[in-house]
Amino acid sequence: MKKKINLTNMTSVIALVVLCLVLSIAEPAFRSFGNLINIFQQVTVIAVIALGINLVIFTGGIDISVGSVVAFTGIVMGKIIVEGGMPPFVGVLAALVIGLLCGTFNGVMIAKFKLQPMIATLAMMSMARGAALTLADGQTITGYSEGFRWIGVGVIPGTQVPVQIVFMIIFYLIAFYIMRYRKFGRYIYSIGGNEEATRLSGINTVQYKIMAYAISGFCAAIASVILVAKLNSAQSTAGLDYEMDAIASCVIGGSSLLGGFGSVWGTFVGAIIMIVIRNGLNLLNVSSNLQKLVIGVVILLAVLADSLRHKDDAK
Amino acid sequence: MKKKVLAVLLTATMAISMAACGNSSEGGDKDIKIAYIVKAKTDEFWTAMEKGAYAYAEANGVELSFQAPEKETDVEKQVQMVENAVIKGFDAIILSAADSKSLVPAIVKANNADIPVILVNDVINEEALSAEGGHVETYVGIDQYEAASLAGTYAQENTEGGKVAYLEGISGVAAHEERLNGFKDQVDFEVVSSQTAKCDRNEAFNVMQNVLSANPEVNVVWAINAEMGQGAIQAIEQGGFSGKVQVFDFDASSDDIEAIKAGTLIGSVAQFPNLQAEAAIQACLDVLDGKELEEHTKTKAELITADNVEDFEAENK
Numbered sequence: 001m002k003k004k005i006n007l008t009n010m011t012s013v014i015a016l017v018v019l020c021l022v023l024s025i026a027e028p029a030f031r032s033f034g035n036l037i038n039i040f041q042q043v044t045v046i047a048v049i050a051l052g053i054n055l056v057i058f059t060g061g062i063d064i065s066v067g068s069v070v071a072f073t074g075i076v077m078g079k080i081i082v083e084g085g086m087p088p089f090v091g092v093l094a095a096l097v098i099g100l101l102c103g104t105f106n107g108v109m110i111a112k113f114k115l116q117p118m119i120a121t122l123a124m125m126s127m128a129r130g131a132a133l134t135l136a137d138g139q140t141i142t143g144y145s146e147g148f149r150w151i152g153v154g155v156i157p158g159t160q161v162p163v164q165i166v167f168m169i170i171f172y173l174i175a176f177y178i179m180r181y182r183k184f185g186r187y188i189y190s191i192g193g194n195e196e197a198t199r200l201s202g203i204n205t206v207q208y209k210i211m212a213y214a215i216s217g218f219c220a221a222i223a224s225v226i227l228v229a230k231l232n233s234a235q236s237t238a239g240l241d242y243e244m245d246a247i248a249s250c251v252i253g254g255s256s257l258l259g260g261f262g263s264v265w266g267t268f269v270g271a272i273i274m275i276v277i278r279n280g281l282n283l284l285n286v287s288s289n290l291q292k293l294v295i296g297v298v299i300l301l302a303v304l305a306d307s308l309r310h311k312d313d314a315k
Numbered sequence: 316m317k318k319k320v321l322a323v324l325l326t327a328t329m330a331i332s333m334a335a336c337g338n339s340s341e342g343g344d345k346d347i348k349i350a351y352i353v354k355a356k357t358d359e360f361w362t363a364m365e366k367g368a369y370a371y372a373e374a375n376g377v378e379l380s381f382q383a384p385e386k387e388t389d390v391e392k393q394v395q396m397v398e399n400a401v402i403k404g405f406d407a408i409i410l411s412a413a414d415s416k417s418l419v420p421a422i423v424k425a426n427n428a429d430i431p432v433i434l435v436n437d438v439i440n441e442e443a444l445s446a447e448g449g450h451v452e453t454y455v456g457i458d459q460y461e462a463a464s465l466a467g468t469y470a471q472e473n474t475e476g477g478k479v480a481y482l483e484g485i486s487g488v489a490a491h492e493e494r495l496n497g498f499k500d501q502v503d504f505e506v507v508s509s510q511t512a513k514c515d516r517n518e519a520f521n522v523m524q525n526v527l528s529a530n531p532e533v534n535v536v537w538a539i540n541a542e543m544g545q546g547a548i549q550a551i552e553q554g555g556f557s558g559k560v561q562v563f564d565f566d567a568s569s570d571d572i573e574a575i576k577a578g579t580l581i582g583s584v585a586q587f588p589n590l591q592a593e594a595a596i597q598a599c600l601d602v603l604d605g606k607e608l609e610e611h612t613k614t615k616a617e618l619i620t621a622d623n624v625e626d627f628e629a630e631n632k
Contacts, residue, residue, distance in 0.1 A: 029402050029403040029404065032402060034402050035399075035402045038395075038398050038399065038402055041398075042395050042398070045391070133486075136486070137486075138486030138487060138511075139486070139487060140414055140415070140416045140417065140487040142416040142417075142440070142443050143443070143446070153420065227391065230420070231390070231391070231394065231416075231417040231420065232416070232417070232419060232420055232443070232447070233414065233416040233417045233419075233443075235390065235414060235417065235487060236486065236487075237388040237390070237485070237486075237487075238390070238391070240386070240388050240389070241389075278392075278395070279395070279399060282382065282395070282396055282399045283399055283402070283403055285380045285382070287356070287382070287383075288356075288382070288383060288384050288385045288392070289356065289385065292385060
């Protein structure tokens with residue numbers, strides 16, 4: 001098992017290294033330090049969302065509601081902080097709680113009421129977006145305090161390293177530890193590998209699946225806090241299609257949509273590959289229409305690699 | 316097995332780099348490099364602007380990079396494009412902001428790198444910008460409010476007892492709100508509906524169908540862009556309301572011109588995106604020459620109706 005995970009990580013890492021080499025040669029601006037910081041800054045939101053979705057994918061499920069949850073939690077937070085005049089931490093706390101609740105709701109629908117993950121989260125996608133649009137009523141909510149904006153634009157004193165990157169890395173370290181060394185992680189993988197067998201061995205699969213979706217909603221809320229702080233504004237249209245970018249990150253990073261397979265670091269690398277492609281092609285003046293096409297090809301190849309690997313396993 | 320997986324991923328990187336190289340063949344010897352970042356390339360307005368921009372850049376020896384995210388709502392991606400342009404070290408950035416507030420931090424980044432920013436077509440919320448200590452050189456574009464009032468005035472003069480349905484744009488976009496208000500303030504009509512159709516033709520079709528079934532007496536429609544105007548026209552024709560509803564929209568796209576000739580569209584406000592592009596690039600050149608610019612570099616807008624459609628078409632071929 002261990003060996004296979006290493007292989008997955010290696011292939012995406014090698015792909016990333018080659019990609020960076022090629023882009024460095026093709027575009028001098030790509031290899032500047034400022035651009036490196038930009039890439040990490042640009043990846044944070046997607047990487048944090050992908051971290052949550054990853055857990056759901058490990059269990060063999062899917063969560064397409066996260067983009068809407070980003071918008072919904074952002075608007076609630078904006079309303080509380082800007083219009084309510086409350087201290088920022090109250091708004092952040094409310095956003096995180098709502099994210100957690102949206103995710104838990106998804107989890108209950110899926111694990112307890114046996115709805116298809118795609119359908120249950122599709123419903124949440126629409127509900128959360130509708131709630132965001134209704135609450136915002138066309139307004140972009142802007143004007144946050146310096147203290148709050150530090151989350152999105154602050155740097156570590158004496159360096160140019162944005163604090164949001166540090167947050168992201170801490171989240172990944174925590175996730176890595178839990179997935180690798182705690183029983184929670186083992187159960188999540190095990191549910192994705194064979195849910196029935198996991199249940200029969202006495203594990204409360206319903207509870208663990210709900211937790212996976214809850215964490216996915218929670219991560220979307222964290223991403224929303226970072227996004228709002230970064231853009232100094234909350235919008236009801238924020239996060240459109242982010243679920244697709246996040247799912248693509250997981251897949252490029254080697255997670256299998258069949259569940260039971262993938263790694264936290266693989267997803268991190270997958271998210272960086274997505275952003276590096278976008279950043280590099282943008283610097284090279286490739287239109288976003290063509291970028292979309294290229295990313296589609298990369299996803300396809302990553303899934304192809306995944307299916308080749310599974311075919312190999314079956315032999 | 317390892318080899319197979321590796322091979323697939325390497326092919327992927329090759330594909331990307333080839334796509335990249337295929338497009339990086341622009342001439343790198345020109346003195347002035349301008350990044351021109353708009354909201355999308357999905358409608359004719361932007362493609363007309365792109366064409367005008369490249370023609371004017373070519374004539375003036377400017378190297379132009381015309382960029383846009385996939386959808387007008389991709390605000391974060393547009394922010395990233397501005398950040399990338401700052402890193403790449405363009406001499407000036409022309410921006411049509413996808414959101415009047417969210418682009419502020421990115422503009423400040425360009426300011427800090429001493430790269431002048433010129434706004435085109437869409438304004439930035441000035442309060443938010445000055446609160447962050449940012450500034451832009453000028454805003455190039457029509458006066459949205461004034462332009463929309465051309466249509467409003469025409470509608471008021473030619474309609475009695477108007478019952479109007481508004482097709483609104485994307486919420487939070489200042490230009491869309493000004494277009495709505497510019498029309499509204501000129502007319503003395505009863506408002507039967509005011510809803511967004513997100514600037515999309517298909518959504519406008521659906522919204523208009525609903526409006527017609529709930530309020531069959533509606534006789535004026537103001538759609539703040541051409542796509543929605545076209546969607547409304549389709550719904551009106553299919554619902555059998557042809558000739559009973561006067562539709563006005565914005566942009567004077569080629570569909571609009573055909574519709575005006577056919578009589579299904581009464582009027583459309585033309586905002587000459589090619590002239591905006593020229594004025595924006597000229598503004599960059601002026602700023603780089605050390606000239607001070609007016610806060611608003613106004614460009615032409617005109618209401619196109621059956622009276623002047625032939626002339627308009629002849630001029631803009």
